[in-house]
Amino acid sequence: MALVHLGHLELTAGNYKKAAEYLRRSHELRPDDAAGALDYARALEGNHDLIGARDVLQESLKTNPNQFAARLLLGQIYFRSGGADAALDQLEAAALLQPENLEAKTSIARVLISQKRFADAADLLEPEAQSSVQDADVFSLLAQAYTGVGRREDARRAESHAQALRKPKK
Numbered sequence: 055m056a057l058v059h060l061g062h063l064e065l066t067a068g069n070y071k072k073a074a075e076y077l078r079r080s081h082e083l084r085p086d087d088a089a090g091a092l093d094y095a096r097a098l099e100g101n102h103d104l105i106g107a108r109d110v111l112q113e114s115l116k117t118n119p120n121q122f123a124a125r126l127l128l129g130q131i132y133f134r135s136g137g138a139d140a141a142l143d144q145l146e147a148a149a150l151l152q153p154e155n156l157e158a159k160t161s162i163a164r165v166l167i168s169q170k171r172f173a174d175a176a177d178l179l180e181p182e183a184q185s186s187v188q189d190a191d192v193f194s195l196l197a198q199a200y201t202g203v204g205r206r207e208d209a210r211r212a213e214s215h216a217q218a219l220r221k222p223k224k
Contacts, residue, residue: 057083058090065093070100081110088118095127104131122151126158133165141165156182156189163195172202183212190219 061076077094084090091114098107111128115121129144142165149158159178166175176199182192193216200209 058087058093061090061097062093065097065100068100070097073097074101074103085113086117088114088121088124092121092124092127095124099127099131104135107131108135120151122148122155122158125151126155126161129165130161133161133168138165138168142169156187156192160189160191160195163199167195167198167202170202172199175199176203176205183215188219190216192216193219 057076057080061073061080064070064073064076074094074097077090077097080090081087081094091110095107095110095114098104098110108128108131111124111131114124115128125144125148129141129148131141132138132144133141142162145158145162145165149155149162152158159182163175163179166172166178176196179192179196179199182189183196193212197209197212197216200206200212
C-alpha cells in the first residue's frame with residue numbers, strides 16, 4: 055500500500071517517471087487493483103508511454119469492464135495515437151457508464167469532428183450548449199461542428215461564446 059501512496063503523491067506532483075516506478079511495482083504486486091492500474095496508466099501517459107498506458111488499461115478493463123475513468127482515458131489515448139474508431143468505442147462505453155459526464159461528451163465530439171461527422175458532433179453538443187454549461191470547449195467544438203455543416207453564423211456565435219468564457223473575469 056505504501057507504493058501506491060508514494061506513486062500517487064509523485065503523480066499528483068507531476069513527477070511521472072518516479073510515479074511510474076512506484077506504481078509499476080505496486081501493479082506487479084496487485085494486478086487486479088483497478089485504482090492502482092488507473093494511476094499507473096496515468097503515470098505512463100504522463101511519461102509519453104501511450105502504448106504502455108493503453109496496455110495497462112486494456113488489461114484492467116478485462117477484469118472490471120465498468121470503470122468509467124479507465125474507459126475515458128483509454129479512449130483519449132486511442133485518439134491521440136490515431137485510432138479514432140477504437141477511441142470512439144471506448145468513449146461511447148464510458149458515456150454509457152456516466153451519461154451526463156461532460157468530458158466524455160467533448161471527447162466523443164473531438165473524435166466525431168476528426169471523422170468529419172460534423173452533424174453528429176453538433177447533435178451531441180447542442181443540448182449541452184443550451185443548458186447552463188459554461189465550458190469553453192463545448193462551444194469551441196460546437197463551432198467546429200457548425201462550420202463543418204455550413205452553419206457559419208451559428209459557428210461564429212459559438213466561437214464568440216467560447217472566447218468570452220476563456221477570458222479571465224475581472
